[in-house]
Every structure is written in C-alpha cells, then in structure tokens.
Amino acid sequence: MQQAVGARTIESRRTPWLMVLPALLLILAINIVPLVYSTVLAFFQWNLIQAATPPRFIGIDNFIRLITRDPQFISATLNTGIMVVATVAVQTVLGVAVALLLDQKLRFTGVATTLLLIPLALAPAVVGLLFSSLFNSTLGPVNYLLNAIGLPAPSWLGDAKWALASVIIVDTWQWTPFMILLTLAGLRSLNPEPIEAALVDGASAWQRFRYVKLPMLLPVLTVAMLLRAIDSFRTFDLVFLLTFGGPGTSSTTMSFYGFKVGLQNFDIGRASAIAFLMVQVFIIFVLLFYSRSKDQL
Amino acid sequence: MVRSRVLSAIAMALVLAACGTQTTSPGASGSAEASAPEIPTAPKQFQDLIDATQPADKQYDGATVTVVVDSIQSGYPFFWLAPAIKKAYGIDVKVVAAPFETYYQSIQNDIVSGTGAYDILSYPPRFLGDLASAGNIVDLTDYASQWDPEMNDVYPVYQLYTKFDGKLFALPMDGDRLELYFRKDLFENKDEQAAFQAKYGYPLAAPETWDQYLDVAEFFTRDTGADLAGEKLTEPFAGIAEITKLPDNFDWFLNRFASYGGVYFDDQMRPQLDTDAGRNALQNFVDAVKFGPADILNYEYVESFDAFLQGKTAMCIQWTDVAKVAEDPNTSKIIGKTGYAQVPGVEQADGSVLHRSVLAYNRVNSISKLADNPEAAYRVIQFMNQPSVSLLFVTEPLAGMDPYRLSHYADPSKWVQQWDRLPEYIANNKQSLTNGYPELTMPGANRYNDALGTHIAQALAGQESVEDALKNATTEWESITDELGRDGQIAHWQAQLQAWRDVGLIN
C-alpha cells in the first residue's frame, strides 16, 4: 500500500511535464532555435547570391551600418513608429465610440455586430488588394465619393504624403471592429450597480462614461491596445499589396525593409540585424504587456 | 444572437444575389465592347505554325520542362507554342509565373535554395551577371554549336545581353528599347498649335529635347472643364506618363542621364551619378512628373501605358510593344491616334540632338544549373528563338515581346498585328536601335539598380532633394562594390565597357 502511493506520487509528479513535453520540444525546435540562429547571423556578413563567399564574422558592423549609414532603415523605423501610434490611437477611439453606440437600445444592433466580424475574417493581403482598387485616385469609389461631397480627393497611394496614411486607414478599417466588439463585450459584462448609482445621482451620459464605465473598461482596453500595437509593429502584408513600400520609401515599414534586404538582396546578415533590433523592441512591448495583462488573461 | 446571425446571412445572400442576377439591367452602355472575348487565344498564325511543325532530329519523350516567367502575360508565347514543341521534340512545357516585383528573388530563391522547380529562366539580363558568375546557369556554347541559334540575325546590341565573360549563357526572346509616343491628333490640332506657338515661341511638335519635353508636358496638363482640341474635359488631362516605380524606374532616369552624357562608373568604378549629367537628368525627371496624372508616382508598366491608352495623357515614354496594344480595340481608346518619336535628347554643341534610348529589361532565356534535362530545355529555347517562330510572338500585341532579329523587320506584311502606320513605326524603331543605351549586366547589377531606383523614387516623391538622392545612391553603390569585392567588380566593369565599345554603344 505504501509503495503504491509512492509510485502514484511519482507518476503524478511526472505526468504534468510529460503532457507539456511534446509542445516544449516543438517550440524549442521551431521557435527558439531559429531565433538564436537569427541572432548569431546578425553578426556575420553573408550574401547568399555570392555562393563562393562563406559567412564572415564582422562583429557589430551590421548594426553600426544600419544606425549610422542607412537612412532607409531610419525612415522605416520612423514609419513603423508612426504606424503603431496612429493605428492604436485611432482604432481605440473609434472602437470605443462605436461600441457605445451599439450598446444603446437600438434595433438592428445584433445584425450590425455580426457584420462587423467580416473585416476580421479577411486576409490582410486580400484587404490590401481590395483597397488598392478602392483607393485608385481616378477610378476608385473613395475619391468619387469625396469629390461628390466636395472634399479634396488626394492621390492616396501615389503621393508620398498620403501613402503611409493610406496604410494606416486600411489597417484601421480592418481592425477597428476588433476594438468595437471587444469593448462591447466589456460593456455588457460591467457590473451594473455603479452605473445605476451614478444615474440616480444625476450624472450625465458623458459623466457616466468618463467616470464610471471607462475606468472599469480600462484594464481590458489596455490589453487590446497593446495587442494592436504589437500587430501593427509587424505590418507587412498590407504594405506589400497596397504600396509595395512606396512612393519612394514613404510607406516602407521595418518588416518590409527587412524583407527587402534579406530576401530580395539576400543580405542575410544585415536582415538578421534588422530582425534582432525588431525583437528588442518587441521585448519592451511584451514586458509592458505582461505587467498590464497578468490579471486580465 | 442566433437571430442576428440568420438575419445577416440573409442580408449577405440578398446582396450577392443582387450582384449575380442583374442580367437585364437597363442603361448598360458600351455592351458591344463589353462582350468582346477576354480570354486570349493564340492568333491564327500560331495554329498554322503548330500544324506545320514536324518531328525534329531528336526526341525527348517524357521530358517536362518548366519555364518561369515574370507575369502571366509573358508566359503566353510558351503557352501558345507548347503544342508545337510537343510535336517537334515530345517535350511537355509547363509555365510558372512569379510576381513581378519580387522576380529576382523568386529566381534566385529557386536556385540558391536548391529547389530546382524551374528549368528555363525567362528574365531580364540585369540578372545575368549574378546568375552566370555564381555558376547558376548553364553555358550554352556546346549546345549552340550543335543546334544553331542563328545569332548572326540578332542585332549586335541584343547579342550583348546573352553573353557573360564572352560566353553564351542565354538566348534572346525580346528586343527592348524605349520610345516616345504622342497623341498625333492633338499635336496636329490647329488651335492647339497656335496656342503653343503663342506661349512658347516655337511650333508644337514631338519634343526633341528634354527641355521641350517639359514645355509640351506643361502645355497639355489641364484640369476638368478646360478645353482640349475643342472639347470640354470631363476629367483631368495630363502631359505625360512614365514609369516611376521599381523595378524599372531607373531606366526612365537613364534615358536622360545617358543623353546628358552620363556613364555609370569611371574606369575605376567610381560612381558617376553625382555629376552634372546626373543632376540634370534627375531634375528633369522630377520636373516632368508634376505634369503626370495624379497617381503617377504609383506607375509601373501597365499603369503607365494604360493612362496613355485610356486617353488621359498627351505623351508616354514606353517600350516598343505599346504601339501594338495602342491599335487593339480591346485595350485602347486612341486607335489610329498614336504618333511615334525618339525619346527626347540633349542638344549638342554642333546643334544636333543626342538621343539615348535605354535598352530596358529585354527578356532572355537561360537554363538553370538545376535543370533535370538541360538539353531538352535548350531545345525549347532554341525553338522559340528561331526567326520564323519568334516573328510571331514579337509582332502580336498580347505578350509584350518586341523584335530583336534583323529578319523581324524584313517583311512587315508578315506581322501578326497590322495597322496603317506600321511602316512609320518600324522606321522609328530602327532609328531608336541606333541610339541604344545598355543596362548593366555585370554581377551586382540588380543591387545597383535597386539602390538607384529607390533614391530616384524618393526624389520623385519629394522625400529627398535631387542632390541628396544622387549622393546617397553613390554611397550605396560604393558599399555594394566593396561588399562584392572592389577588384573583381572593376574587372567586370571594364569587361562590360569593352563589350559595349565593341558593338559601338559607347565611344
């Protein structure tokens, strides 16, 4: 009897690890090893096209070149920063506003809520293709509508001042529904008591939102904003199909630039250095995410 | 929740049904044009050729050869002629297209990775140096001595694009150079002529120089509501259409750069971009795009010629094939209205004008070192390259291929696409051949082009000044040269220069 219990304890102590073992091994092989490999490559000069020249260790030269002598990298970094800040800000504000609307006792909100899922179902590549047609400066319906109501109709994708904005607008189109639906779910699960109490106290609709609902929504909104920031930081598909990084380099993001360097010029070392720097920024996001989301997830 | 799901599903279905069943909607103007067949079938001459094809000296039964092309369009000649190749050699031809913007990557990927999905590479020779110097494509010399590719009938400038280090690595398929197209009807309009004369003090004609090009472009740039040749415009009209985006925009810079006397490098491979020639050329390009359609900075091949063919611009600098589509009712609204001229140039001290027409892109066919059956692959590209076969696809409008053999121009009546001013077009074609200016084909060419094209695009977009763009491109060119090995690059460049001198492309 004693022995049986002992065996049982060992079994149950081992079982949890046996259950995660396949996943951990797989993650080690396909996530961790490639990440380490990529980090190592960042310190080498290696161009795949010159089959004859093997990789050569060059220390931190790739990084020095990126930061001091590569204006395209700097502009890609700036573009990515603008992209992250703009998409998160716009999508959050719009998302909360529309969610409040859908939370009113209106008819058809059910259908509307369901239809909002559609943009989320589309591949970003599909969305890019779709909007390259919608944003066509002469034939696209967007400019037709703008002209019809007397607004200036810019050359969205053909003007360096508008190309990045176009990418941001399209990303906003695709992902605002996510913020809307998430906020709506949050609103509907709020504890009604404080809201009713505020109503009794004669608080206006705005006051009820600002001082009662918003603070209660904030934790889940923060997580959602961080998730959007992290996604927006990696933007690639949209740029590829919408602008291909142009005009000039005005809509080139870090991911897109890394792709160009690594997989069009086959400059593996420099592209790995770009990836390495991106991972460092990503880690900052993750730390923020961890500190904000521990209780949410 | 269930109810709303059902409701929205019904809503979607209704809209879809509405899209799908409006068969007899009123007000369907232009339906005659709309019902034109849109699937390309090979012109009749191709079928005649297939019917006349006989089995060749040697058969390769069971062999399948895969060709990679840069767009669905450029695969048509292979699609159409596959039955003839099957009849002649027993070879099955399979055509694979890879995306245009990342074509270099796709080809290199396939070889560098060892995948070997492609046997025949159909590509612009700006990749030739990289492919040949790394041993990634097959030396064709031995095959050529056995089955003659009839290279004597190929214009010397296009022979150049098939060789690396003096050895034959490719067979030609296309003969590219750039031309100026203009709206003959507008240029011949009396009122427009008078207005132009009054404003600029010289007669309206196809511009000879880059300065005149700007004048004419400015003159024809008009807003909605303005008059054009006596008619009120319902949408804006622009002066020009050019290619402003990678992977080709640098060729539109080189037209100018070369006529201002520029060369890529000096003898020691120091970049010669940041020179008077470079600054004049880029400044002219920057000035010109202001007279383009609103989205000109998004123009690659199709967008740029389409603007001209849809009647939205007065001029267009484009490849030779555009004249053929301009006379095709399926694609063009300006049939019979296209005039042909040399790409503008620069006036010299003696009063003559130096035109340089870039021999841009110019597809050739090579065989991957990973090809399963290189001999069968050679027979395919040699078949395509024969004078009588290539004549068909370089003279039809769909595939976008252009004449590269002397014999292609011998008898205009044999051209697949026929139109009234074909002889005039051919004369202009031949003249621009004498002005040809070559693209780089040495190792690293694609990276040099990419760096230059990026900075050109930035200058056109107003992100960089002309001076900065050229300085930055120069810096990038230097570091590419250093990375590839300066001594080796100097040797390649000097060989390139010598080859150009040998065929008289430069002095």
Place this chain on the structure above:
Amino acid sequence: MKPKPLVRAAQYVALLVVVVVFTAPTLWMLLGVFKRNVEHRAHPPVLIPSDPIGAASDTIRFAFEGSPVPLDQVFVNSLVVALGTVVVTLLVGTTAAYSFARFRTGGGSLPFFILTLRMAPPIAVALPFFLVFRVLGLLDSQLGLIIAYTTFNLPLVIWLLRSFFRELDPSMEEAALVDGASRWQSLRHIALPLAIPAIASTGLLVFIFSWNEFFFATLLTSSDGRTIPALLPLFLPRSISAGQPLGASFFIAAVSAVPMIILVLFLQRYLIRGLSLGAAKE
C-alpha cells in the same frame, strides 16, 4: 429616461454609416468579379454590372486557365496546410494546455513566455527557416508551411485552451482520481469531452490564421506549393496582359475570403476572445 427622437434618429444614421463603412469594401470585392473591364474603368464607378454572368464566367475561366499553378491545386494547398496546422497544434497543444491549467507546470511565467512567441515579428524566424528549409528540401512544400504556421499557432492554442481548462470545474476530475483513474484517463474521459466546443473553436481560429497567412507563404513557396494568398500578387492588374479580365484578382481574393467570412459568422464572439488572447470572455 427615453432619449429624444432627434438623438435616436442620429443614432440610427450613425449605425447605418458604421454598417456601410465596414461592409461595403467587401461587397466591392465581390462585385468586382461580375464586372467587365470597361466597367472596372468606368467613372463614376459601376455598381450594377451590365452582364454579370458573362463577365464572371470570363473572369473565372481566365483565372483557371491563366493561373501559373492550377487553381485547384492552390486551393488544396491552402486546405492541407491549414488543416495540417490545426491537427499538429491541437494534438500537441491540448495536453500542454491542460497541464498548465491544472498543475501550474513551469509556474505562471512559462505559459506567458510561450504566448509571447505568438506575437514575435515573423521576420526573426523567417530567415532561419529559409536557410534551413533549403538544406532540408522543405521549400515550396506543404509540410514546410505547416511547420512555419505552427510557430505562431501552437502558442495561441496552448494559451486559449489553458484559459478554458482553468474555467472548467476540477471536481469531477478529482472524483475520478479518487476512484483510481490516472491523470491521463481523467483528461481523456472527463475534461476532453467537456472541452470539445472550445477545442473546435480554437481549431477554427487556427484554420483561419493559417488560411490567411501571407508572409511565410510568399517567402517559402515558389510554384507548386503556393497557397491562395501567395497567388494574389500574380493577378494584380500589372501582372496580367492588357485586355485580360481585371476582375481576376477580385475572384482570387473572393476565393480566399468567402469561406473565412462564413467560418467567422459561426465563430462569432469566440473570434474576439481568440484575437484578444482571452482578454474578452464570452
């Protein structure tokens, strides 16, 4: 307290605008399949095609005939890769999620660390994949893409199912353990049957993410292994001949999009839960 009629009216107008803005672009895509080239180029934009059946059949015929890789094969690739990723990630991920939920294996930070891999910039693993796959011959293969897609879907599966198992009342499993069942048996016979809906929803999410993926698909396939998104750039107007149906790219896009739209309508709010990594509960 009823809102004033004017406010109500404004709210309905706003609702209408929201619905139109977020659905019209998708309808524009579907509409594109039914238009002739002249209608694609028309100004003002054409909303009612003159010959939708004829135009659509020409467009679809061109897409099939002109496709550089047979369209049915591309469709099958997408299907196999997406299903394969679902199977691999669920097989490996479910037990791990259960273990993390019930035993806090590896403490609180290990599951979170795994979750972060879901969000890492793909370019960081893409280059190594490319380099290693070329040696292993996995480029342009379905298996190669399944491996690539597992990198970001497995962390998601583990995280979502972990949060689900945590919500599951453990008392029944404990009762089974007292009756002498092993941990594996109680997972197999008690927790798993209860988790079927969550596992199915998670599987659907993985399917959608894999089906829609573009970056790795562009990078790691070149011809026979292409999936639908990787085919898209080949049908852009600039890649097809002048005069060919401009609707072809819309058709390929619709082939990609329509099945996913249907799936998402079934997933409803689980989609938001999945996308927010569990921050929004159902």
